[in-house]
Amino acid sequence: MSPLPLVPLPASVLESGGTPFRLDDRAVVVGDEDAAALLHRLVATRTGLRLPHLRPGRDAAGASAAASDADADAGGRAVIDLAVDGAGRPESYRLTVTARGVRARAADAAGLFYAVHTLVQAIDRRSGSWAVPALEIDDAPRFPYRGVMLDVARHFHDPATIAAYVERAAALKFNVLHLHLTDDQAWRLALDSRPELAARSADNAVGGDAGGSYSSADYRGIVAHAASHHMTVVPEFDMPGHTHAVGLAYPDLVEPPALAALQGGPADTPVAGEPYRGIGVGFSSLRIGAAVTDAFVAEVFAELAALTPGPYLHFGGDEAHGTPADAFADFVSRTSRAIADLGKTPIAWHEAGAATGLAPGTIGQYWSFVVPVEGAAEKARTFVRGGGRLILSPADAVYLDMKPDAAASLGLTWANGPTSVERAYAWEPAAVVPGVGEADILGVEAPLWTETVRDLADIDALAFPRIGAAAEAAWSPATGAVAGRTWESFRERIGGLGPLWTTLGIRFPASAEIPWS
Ligand code: TNX
Numbered sequence: 001m002s003p004l005p006l007v008p009l010p011a012s013v014l015e016s017g018g019t020p021f022r023l024d025d026r027a028v029v030v031g032d033e034d035a036a037a038l039l040h041r042l043v044a045t046r047t048g049l050r051l052p053h054l055r056p057g058r059d060a061a062g063a064s065a066a067a068s069d070a071d072a073d074a075g076g077r078a079v080i081d082l083a084v085d086g087a088g089r090p091e092s093y094r095l096t097v098t099a100r101g102v103r104a105r106a107a108d109a110a111g112l113f114y115a116v117h118t119l120v121q122a123i124d125r126r127s128g129s130w131a132v133p134a135l136e137i138d139d140a141p142r143f144p145y146r147g148v149m150l151d152v153a154r155h156f157h158d159p160a161t162i163a164a165y166v167e168r169a170a171a172l173k174f175n176v177l178h179l180h181l182t183d184d185q186a187w188r189l190a191l192d193s194r195p196e197l198a199a200r201s202a203d204n205a206v207g208g209d210a211g212g213s214y215s216s217a218d219y220r221g222i223v224a225h226a227a228s229h230h231m232t233v234v235p236e237f238d239m240p241g242h243t244h245a246v247g248l249a250y251p252d253l254v255e256p257p258a259l260a261a262l263q264g265g266p267a268d269t270p271v272a273g274e275p276y277r278g279i280g281v282g283f284s285s286l287r288i289g290a291a292v293t294d295a296f297v298a299e300v301f302a303e304l305a306a307l308t309p310g311p312y313l314h315f316g317g318d319e320a321h322g323t324p325a326d327a328f329a330d331f332v333s334r335t336s337r338a339i340a341d342l343g344k345t346p347i348a349w350h351e352a353g354a355a356t357g358l359a360p361g362t363i364g365q366y367w368s369f370v371v372p373v374e375g376a377a378e379k380a381r382t383f384v385r386g387g388g389r390l391i392l393s394p395a396d397a398v399y400l401d402m403k404p405d406a407a408a409s410l411g412l413t414w415a416n417g418p419t420s421v422e423r424a425y426a427w428e429p430a431a432v433v434p435g436v437g438e439a440d441i442l443g444v445e446a447p448l449w450t451e452t453v454r455d456l457a458d459i460d461a462l463a464f465p466r467i468g469a470a471a472e473a474a475w476s477p478a479t480g481a482v483a484g485r486t487w488e489s490f491r492e493r494i495g496g497l498g499p500l501w502t503t504l505g506i507r508f509p510a511s512a513e514i515p516w517s
Contacts (some may be wrong), residue, residue, distance in 0.1 A: 001483060002172075002250050002474070002492050002496060002517075003120050003489055003492055003493050003496075004121070004133065004135070004284060004493070004494075004496070005121055005122075005124075005493050005494070005495070005496025005497045005500075005517075006118060006121050006122065006137075006174065006493055007121070007172065007174055007468045007471060007472060007490070007494050007497060007516060008138035008171075008471040008472040008474070008475035008476045009136045009360070009470070009475075009476040009477075009482070009484050009485055009489070009490070009493070010118060010476070011138060011140055011142075011476070011477055012136075012137065012138040012139065012263030012334050012481065012482070013135065013136075013137050014135060014136045014137075014404040015133055015134065015135045016134040016136065018099060018134035019065070019098075019099035019133060019134060020097075020099065020127065020131040020134055021078065021097045021098065021099055021100075021101065021131060021132045021133075021134065022078075022099070022129060022130070022131050023043070023047065023049065023123060023129075023130040023131055023292075023295060024041055024129070024130065025049045025050055025051060025052070025133060026077050026078070027051055027052075027077065027078045027079070027080055027097070028051070028053075028054050028077050028078070028079050028080070028345065029051050029053045029054070029079075029080045029081075029082065029179060030053075030054050030079055030080070030081050030082070030475045031082040031083040031104075032082045032083055032084060032109075032112055033080050033114065034109065034112075034119050034317055035088060035104070035112045035115070035116050036053045036082055037053070038058060038172060039051065039080065039082065039116045039120070040053060040118065042116070042120045043120065044281060045503050046120060046123055046170055046499075046500055046503050047125075047130045048467035049122065049207065050169040051080070051357045051424075054240075055076070055395070056316065058160075061493055062161070064189050064215070069427075070097075072100060073311045076315070077488065078102075079101045079102075079106070079207045080101065080102040080104075080119075080285065081101065081102065081103045081421060082104045082108050082112060082115070082116065083105060083106075083112070083279055083317060084105075084107070084111070084112050084333070085105045085106070085107075085109060085480065086107060086108070086401070087105065087107060087177065088106075088107040088111070088140065089107060090107055090110070090111075090144070091107065091114065091140065091141050091144075091175070091230075092106065092107045092111050092138075092139060092140035092141075093105065093106035093107070093111040093112060093114055093115035093118075093137075093140075094106075094115075094136075094137065094138050094139075094464060095118060095119060095135070095136070095137040096135075096136050096137075096353070097119075097122070097133065097134055097135050097136075097137070097211070098134050099134060101265060102119065102132065104119065104507045107140075109421045109441035110175065110230040111140075112169070113229070113230050113418060114139070114141075114173050115228075115378060117170075117171050117172075117173070117322050117334060118137060118448050119132065120500065121500065122135070123500075124496075126207055127359060127408055136310045136346050141173065141474070141475045142474070142475060142476060142477060142478070143444060143447070143474050143475070144174055144175075144187045144351070144442065144443060144445035145391055145428070145440060145442040145443025145444075146174045146175050146176060146177070146443050146445075146471070146474035146475060147174060147176050147177070147178050147234070147262060147391065147398075147445030147465070147472075147474075148165070148176070148177060148178070148442060148445065148446050148447075148448065148463075148470075149174075149177075149178035149179070149180055149393075149443070149445055149448060149450065150165060150177070150178070150180065150448055150450070150459075151183070151186055151401075151447070151449045151450040151451075151453075152179055152180060152181060152188050152214075153180055153181060153182055153183035153184075153186050153187075153188055153238075153245075153450075154185055154203055154205065154206045154449065154450045154451045154453075155205050155209060155450040155451075155453055155454050156186070156188060156202070156211050156212035156213070157446070157450070157455075157456075157459075158476040159214070159218050159221055159222055159338075160175075161283070161455065161456045162179075162222050162225075162337055162394040163222070163225050164177065165177075165456070165459060166225060166226050166229050166231055167229060168217075168460075168463070168464075168467070168504075168506060169231065170187065170229035170231055170466060171231060171469070172467060172510055173471060173474075173475045173507055174264070174444070174471060174474065175230055175231050175232060175327055176231060176232050176233075176234055176445065177222075177226050177231050177232070177233050177234070178233075178234040178235075178236060178314060178445060178447070179233060179234070179235050179236065180236050180447075180449075181220075181235055181236055181237060182236070182238050182239075182240065182242070182245065182246075182279070182316075183242045184239050184242055184243070184244035184245060184270070184276045184283075184284050185204050185206055185244075185245060185247045185275070185276055185277065186198075186201045186202050186203075186204050186211055186213075186245050187201050187202065187211065187213075187246065187249075188203065188212070188213045189214050189216075189219060189235070189237075190202075190212055190213050190214065190215050190216065190290065191216075191299075191303050191304075192303065193298060193299040193300065193302070194217070194249070194296070194299060194300060194303075196250070197245070197246065197247035197249045197250075197300075198213040198376045199249070199250040199372030199445055200249040201245035201246075201249065201275065201295055202255050203249045203378055204245070204275035204276070205277070206278070206279055206450075206451050208277050209279055209454060213352070214396060216307055216328055219235075222465075223236060223264035223307075223308065223309060223310075227309075228469075232306065232310040232312070234310060234312045234313075234314050234347065235304055235307075235308055235313060235314065235477065236314035236315070236347075237300055237301065237304060237314075237315060237316065237317030237388045238314075238315070238317075238318065238330075239253075239297070239315060239316050239317075239335070240285050240286040240288060240316075240317075240318075240320050240322030240323050240328065240331045240332075241281075241282060241285055241316070241317075241318065241319050241321065241322060241323060241332065242281070242284060242316060242318070242319065243284045243285065243286050244257065244270055244283070244284040245276070246278045246285070246286065246296075247272060247273060247276075248273060248275065248396050250265075250273075250292075250296065251272070251275050252287070252290070252292055252423035253286055253290070253292060253293050254265075254272075254284060254285065254286055254287060255269040255271075255284075255285045255286070255322065255323075255414050256272050257271070257272060257283045257284060258282075258283050258284075258285065258321070259283060260281045260416075260438070261321035261322040261459075262281075262282060262283040263278060263280060263319070263321065264279060264280045264281050264282075264414065265278075265279070265455060266295050267279065267280025267399055268284055268466065269282065270284070270293060270475070271430065274460050279451040281319045281321075282319045282322060282328055283322050283437070284322055285320060285322040286321040287511045288321075288323065288328075288330060288331045289327065289330070294334075297326065297335055297338060298338055298402040299335075300395070301313060301315070301335075301338060301339055301342060302337055302342060305339075305342040305343065305344050308344075311344060311345050312344060312346075312347050312363070313339050313342070313344040313345075313346060313347070313394055314346075314347040314348070314365070315332075315336070315348055316348065316349060317332050317348035317349045317351050317352035318349035318351055318367070319349075319351070319370070320351065325354065326353075328354065328355070328359075329354055329355035329356070329357070330355075330356075332352040332355045332358065333359075334357075336348065336352070336358045336359040336362045336416050337357075337358075337359045337386075339359070340359035340360075340362075340404055341429060342446055344361070345361060345363060346359055346362045346363070347362070347363040347364075347365055348362060348363075348364060348365065349367060349381075350363075350364050350366045350367060350368065350379045350390075350441050351379060351481070352364065352379075353378070353379030353380055353381070353383055354379055354382075354384030355382075356382070357446060358374070358382070358386055359386075360386055361386070361387045361388045362383055362386060362388045363383060363388045363389055363391060363442055364379070364380050364382070364383030364384075364388060364389075364390050364391070364411060365390070365391040365393055365395045365445065366380045366390050366391065366392050366394065366432070366433060367394070367399075367447070368380075368394065368395065369394055369395060369398075369415065369416065370397050370427045370432055371395075371432075372429070372432070373433075375435075377433045377436075379432055380433045380436060381433065381435055381436060382425030384435075384436055384440045385401075389440055389441060389442035390436055390440060390441055390442060390457045391441075391443055391444070391445050391448055392429050392432055392433075392441060392444050392445070392473075393416035393444070393445045393446065394427060394432055396415045396416040396419060396423065397417050397419070397424055397426075397427040397469075398424065398444065398445070398447070398466075398469075398470045398473070399419065399421060399446075399448075399449070399472075400446050400448040400462050400463045400466055400470075401447070401448050401449040401451070401452070401462055402415050402417040402418060402419040402445065402468060403418040403419070404418055404419065404420065404421070404462070404466065404509065405416050405418050405420065405511075405512075406418050406464075406510060408461075408495065409511075410452045410453060410458055411452055411462055412449070412451060413454065418506050419466070419513050421466055421491070421494075421513045421514060421515060422463055422487055422491075422513060424466040424469040424470065425469035425472070425490050426479075426487055427473065428473075428478060428479045429441055429444055429478075430478065443474055444470060444473045444474035445470075446463075446466075446467060446470035446475075448462065448463055454513045457507050460506050460507040460508055461507065461508075464501070464507075464509065465494050465497075465509075465511055466508060468490075468494045468497070469490065472485075472490060487497055491513060491515060493516050494514055495514045495515040495516045495517055496517050498510075498517055508512055
């Protein structure tokens with residue numbers, strides 16, 4: 001029999017083999033209001049059933065009695081009982097399903113949110129009517145940081161698109177949305193301190209496509225929507241490279257394009273002061289050491305810190321091939337300290353680990369391969385030596401912008417692409433960087449760069465189903481640590497999610513590697 005379609009795989013799943021819980025519109029939901037509303041909405045979408053919700057004190061008197069009993073209320077109706085009891089590790093939950101009812105208990109609101117998503121994944125109609133198999137799940141995340149990144153700089157993605165991606169990611173138990181807000185093509189966040197940055201660049205995008213920018217109100221709305229899905233926004237202003245767009249507003253802040261350092265293609269030739277529509281990288285640099293640059297860096301991160309409730313600010317540091325090595329080390333060290341002085345934890349791509357003066361506790365984001373190349377492992381270890389931890393984004397496994405197969409119309413291939421679903425699955429976070437073990441890893445993040453990605457349909461086409469593999473690397477026990485944490489199981493489990501994804505409007509490609517149901 002095929003395994004339950006649970007992705008990411010919970011830490012412990014016991015199917016009792018007993019009579020399933022039959023889900024019909026006589027089942028009553030009691031307990032936490034937010035969780036009940038979420039379940040109501042997802043069950044309606046998946047099954048068409050409208051579950052009644054008993055609100056304590058307002059509806060039937062039996063609600064709280066039923067909640068404590070958790071099996072059946074006075075009228076003999078089955079109860080789905082959802083509550084935070086504060087027990088266990090952050091984000092953890094327990095889910096018990098019997099023929100007589102469903103009971104979810106969680107450490108916190110996030111845990112209960114995840115319990116509801118697990119429950120919804122488990123709904124099926126194998127028996128001819130909607131049901132949940134009798135089971136017991138005890139679940140908690142492996143890593144505290146489980147991220148998806150969206151590049152909103154190469155192509156602009158409006159708040160509604162970001163909201164849809166947040167909903168998709170949160171349902172897979174991701175809890176971080178990293179927004180890559182700036183790049184050579186555009187600066188997308190309008191700042192009060194520096195309004196010209198977005199005003200002069202944000203109508204640009206790769207290939208001359210439509211641009212756009214976020215007002216601070218848009219940004220706050222994105223942060224609030226993410227928070228309501230238990231996701232923290234990590235904003236990134238990428239520097240000192242990837243800064244051609246800065247020069248459109250402030251020519252004094254940037255060096256002339258370093259054409260010799262230009263990599264990737266099609267790499268239209270960048271021209272100082274003109275919008276860049278190509279997808280080459282590595283040619284741009286801030287003018288390091290200039291007082292105007294220091295003032296700029298201080299102001300933009302101070303405003304970003306004030307707008308951002310989460311603990312992290314990402315300052316980039318990748319692919320600064322146009323910046324001399326000593327200037328680069330000086331810049332990333334000082335920028336990490338400036339961010340720490342704002343009360344935030346700095347994050348940088350792993351190249352910043354070439355510097356020795358980073359603020360203690362700076363987090364590194366590793367984007368080399370599953371088998372590290374070109375000194376990346378040593379740079380990554382710098383962060384750990386400095387008291388920080390690592391976010392793992394090995395490009396040949398979790399870069400969602402890699403083509404999924406050679407025939408795919410969207411995506412890039414530079415990271416050993418195409419990247420199959422199996423390759424996206426078959427890697428182990430604690431085995432990537434020698435000397436970096438479980439305790440040194442903050443989490444896993446799956447970036448989606450958008451050189452070829454214009455809208456939500458494109459996002460779905462590249463992110464799915466591989467985003468499920470990244471979710472499992474971030475949440476589930478290590479490969480082989482529990483039964484079911486295998487590629488063979490994963491492909492069946494994720495295949496079983498096809499009907500749920502379809503009802504949710506996710507336009508996932510029907511990858512030939514997956515036995516879709
Ligand atoms: C490398 S990975 C980049 C991005 C590109 C991406 C495309 C990293 C930190 N930088 O500038 O968009 O490859 O896959």
